Amino acid sequence: MQPITRRRSLRIAAIAAIALSAAALTGCSASSSGSGKTFTIMQYEDKTTAQGQGWQLALDIFKKKHPDVNVKFQTTSFDGFRKNAKLVLGGNKVPDVVEFNKGNADGGQLASQGLLQPLDNAxxxxxxxxxxxxxxxxxxxxxxxxxxxxxxxxxIPNVGEYVTFYYNKDKFKHAGIDAVPTTMSEFTADLQKLKDSGTTPISSSAAVNQGFNQMWIWYSLVSAHADRKQIDNFMFLKGKVDFNKDPWKSGTQEFQDWIDKGYVGKDLGGLNYEQAIVNFLSGKTGMLIWNNGAFARTKDQASFGWGSFTLPGANMSMGSSGHLWGVPAKAKNKDLAYDWINTTLSAKVQNKIGELGGLPLAGDTSKISDPVTKEYTQRFDEVVKDNTLSFYPDYPVPGFLDFMQNNMSAMSNGNETAAQYLDKLQSFYDDGKKTVDQG
Known part of the structure; x- marks a missing residue:
């Protein structure tokens, strides 16, 4: 789920080309050297993001370190690689290092099917x-x-992610909200104040393809009532998970209440996450739920005063490590792949990502010069230290992302109730767990 975050790169043309040959992908850039071996990197981060800019720096460092290597930096889309990863990694001409989505539904399948190289020695x-x-x-x-x-x-992840509510200070002031809420009851009262002032409280989306916002709102409300054990049981397929009990029941019912009260807008089935972000940045809504993938963009493009906060009073907060670097089992240049991964984890690259708000896992937060970026990163450091990240809901079983997006759309359009969704969720999860257990 997972662009950074869950952050998604823009879809590019010719996804079908991935299924035919990794070499056929668009977005390649090669070093000037035509001699020596060719080393292929496949990834899906937009080069304008903090992580994308960090990797461009890593690319410069890597090329200087290996001047006789012809480096091909290939850019695909998140959905493109996710849907065709098995074909790409199982082919005769595979990349040397790839970015892939984490979780049982994606990374777990690739690992269990022998398509990825174990990295313990590296x-x-x-x-x-x-x-x-x-x-x-x-x-x-x-x-x-x-x-x-x-x-x-x-x-190997490079960065972390966590979900916050970005908010428009002007909209809050207009609605009579003088301070950031510190409890859930204050937050829901503020949602109503925004609605009463004529502002859609939360910018959201529920398209069946990349309409992630509603799913994140729903899971944030579940996480707010959950503890570490309940999240880990769900995420890592430990024991029985009963979706008709709390935190699932209370969180899902609260989510339906927010839909019914108009806190997340209307006609969401036709909106994807990009449109939700644009609606917030254009000043049409009071808040946006998103991860750090929107941080730099909000900082650069918002024409209003803004801030961010995690869901107040929540036990757990949505977030995780970022997407992963992996080495295909069939890669011909594994040692170079390990060196590339190590380069992306170097202090120089990690601190650049940090300076841009990318939440690096091996960076030095104290070196961040911008106070807004430093505060945002320090908050992430805190939730990691407190072990209160609840990950993303689509990770546990194959097909979960598509299932959830379809049902989020149905709930948002009034075609499905909280109880109906939880029954479907139970059935899909239990069936998916059996599939994973059977290998």
């Missing part, structure tokens, strides 16, 4: 486990069945 050699710690390791490791949270290392 982790030990480069001491990556000293940089990627705690819950940030959870989706880097997968067992033989493809379950996250334990087993061998198959991916």
């Amino acid at each position: 982790v030990k050699k480069y001491n990556w486990d000293d940089k990627i710690t705690g819950s940030m390791q959870s989706f880097a490791k997968y067992d033989a069945q493809g379950k996250a949270g334990s087993g061998q290392w198959y991916g």
Whole structure:
């Protein structure tokens, strides 16, 4: 779910080309050297993002370190690679290092099917486990069945993600809201104040393709009532999860209430996340729920005073490590791939990502010069330290993202109730868990 965040790169043309050949992808840039071996990097970050800019710096460093290597930097889309990853990694001409989505539904399947190279030896050699710690390791490791949270290392994240509510200070003032809410009751009261003032409180989306906002609102409300054990049971397929009990029941009912009261807008089935972001940045809504993928853009493009806060009074907050670097099992230049990953984790690259608000996992927050960016990063450091990140809801079982987006759209359009959604969720999750358990 997961662009950074969950952050998604823009879709580009010719996704079908991925299925035919990794070399056929658009968006390539090669070094001037035509001699020596060719090293292919495949990723889907927009080069204007903090992470994308950090990787451009890493590319410069890497090319200078390996002047005789012909480096091809290929850019695809998140959806394009996710849907065709097995074809790409199982082909005869595979990239040397790839960015892939974490979770049992994506990374876990690739790992369990032998399409990714185990990275334990590289982790030990480069001491990556000293940089990627705690819950940030959870989706880097997968067992033989493809379950996250334990087993061998198959991916290395560069950054973290966490979901906040970006808010328009002018809209808050107009609605009579003088301070950021600190409790859930204050927050819901502020939603009503915004609605009464003629402003849609939260900019959202529920398109069945990339309409992530509603899913994030729903899971944020579930996370608000959850504890660590309940989230881990759900996320890592531990024991029985009963979706007709709290925190699922209370969070989903609260979500339906927000829909019914107009707190998230209307006609959301035709809106994707990009349109939700634009609606917020154009001053049409009071808030936007998104992760750090919108931080730099809001900082650069908002024509109004703004701030951000995590859901007040919540036990857990949505967030995770970022997407992962992985090495295809069939890659011909594995040592170069490990060196590339290590370059992206270097202090120079990580601190550049941090300066741009990208939440680096191996950066030095104290070196961030902009106070707004530093405060935003410090808040992330706190939730990681407190171990209160609840990850993203579509990770546990195959097909979960599409399932959730379809049902979020149905709920948002009034075609499905909270109770009906929870029944469907139970059935889909239990069936998916059986599939994962059977390998």
